[in-house]
Amino acid sequence: MLAELSPALIAEVQRAAKLLASKQRICILTGAGISAESGIPTFRDKQTGLWENYVAEDLATPDAFARDPKLVWSWYQWRRQLVADKAPNPAHDALAQWQYHAQSSNQQLTLITQNVDDLHEQAGSTVIHLHGNLWSNRCSQCETPYQGQPSQGQSRGSYNSEDSINFDEGLISCSHCGGYVRPDIVWFGESLPVQAWQTAEESAANCEVFICIGTSSLVYPAAGLAQLAKQNGAKIIEINPDPTPNSIIDITLAEKAGMVMPLLIQKITAL
Ligand code: NAD
Numbered sequence: 001m002l003a004e005l006s007p008a009l010i011a012e013v014q015r016a017a018k019l020l021a022s023k024q025r026i027c028i029l030t031g032a033g034i035s036a037e038s039g040i041p042t043f044r045d046k047q048t049g050l051w052e053n054y055v056a057e058d059l060a061t062p063d064a065f066a067r068d069p070k071l072v073w074s075w076y077q078w079r080r081q082l083v084a085d086k087a088p089n090p091a092h093d094a095l096a097q098w099q100y101h102a103q104s105s106n107q108q109l110t111l112i113t114q115n116v117d118d119l120h121e122q123a124g125s126t127v128i129h130l131h132g133n134l135w136s137n138r139c140s141q142c143e144t145p146y147q148g149q150p151s152q153g154q155s156r157g158s159y160n161s162e163d164s165i166n167f168d169e170g171l172i173s174c175s176h177c178g179g180y181v182r183p184d185i186v187w188f189g190e191s192l193p194v195q196a197w198q199t200a201e202e203s204a205a206n207c208e209v210f211i212c213i214g215t216s217s218l219v220y221p222a223a224g225l226a227q228l229a230k231q232n233g234a235k236i237i238e239i240n241p242d243p244t245p246n247s248i249i250d251i252t253l254a255e256k257a258g259m260v261m262p263l264l265i266q267k268i269t270a271l
């Protein structure tokens with residue numbers, strides 16, 4: 001792995017590791033890019049197969065569900081199937097290892113994700129989800145959580161085989177009010193879960209270093225967390241192979257997270 005990273009990048013990783021090892025309060029925000037190397041497409045990737053003519057941002061909205069609930073439900077069923085057999089990559093594993101290590105040092109690591117997949121949990125991390133969880137559903141009208149059959153989406157275990165999703169499967173109606181059941185995910189234009197957002201804001205405002213991993217920094221309010229951290233004196237590290245509009249970065253590690261994170265964590269835990 002080392003051979004594939006340039007000497008300049010390795011020097012930047014070393015600089016980031018030194019900074020991180022010297023600080024106690026670290027806040028980490030991950031986005032779809034951290035799961036890209038596990039085979040889960042980001043929203044900036046073009047959709048494939050059945051969904052190639054749709055733009056993700058047009059499906060993940062309350063308006064889209066109101067207009068065509070079956071279309072949106074089918075898209076989520078497809079995304080669940082896509083994620084079900086995916087495993088954490090070295091970036092998820094490295095973060096979990098760092099969290100474990102931090103318990104015995106006096107570092108306080110808060111891991112926040114915009115992702116709706118469960119790859120951080122699969123790797124063994126404790127994580128705050130800002131945008132919900134792909135495996136939960138609730139009523140679109142009365143908001144009652146939907147505890148359905150396993151085949152209707154309560155856990156990743158039910159989506160393990162290629163043929164486990166029936167695309168003709170109709171919409172599910174809430175037993176309390178008759179409304180359609182929808183994924184319990186924060187769609188574009190919706191508010192974030194209050195408790196998760198409060199914890200994220202507190203952690204960003206109080207951290208000494210804020211790390212953005214695999215996020216385009218375009219989707220607010222999550223993208224504002226780095227700015228909040230910066231205003232309160234934190235240093236900002238970004239890990240992303242492509243440039244982002246984030247202009248407040250102190251250290252950029254311009255490489256895939258799966259390449260950089262294992263080296264970064266190895267260096268931090270060795271210091
Ligand atoms: P995004 O799709 O807007 O941006 C992804 C970013 O990741 C880009 O900047 C890209 O350059 C970067 N990237 C790509 N490959 C990378 C790699 N190997 N290592 C590091 N970075 C890499 O994603 P976002 O900023 O998370 O925001 C979009 C919304 O999409 C979020 O609300 C999220 O809930 C949702 N989403 C989630 C998933 C998931 O759960 N895995 C997948 C797609 C979209």
Ligand code: ZN
Pocket residue numbers: 139140141142143144174175176177178179
């Ligand atoms: Zn209901």
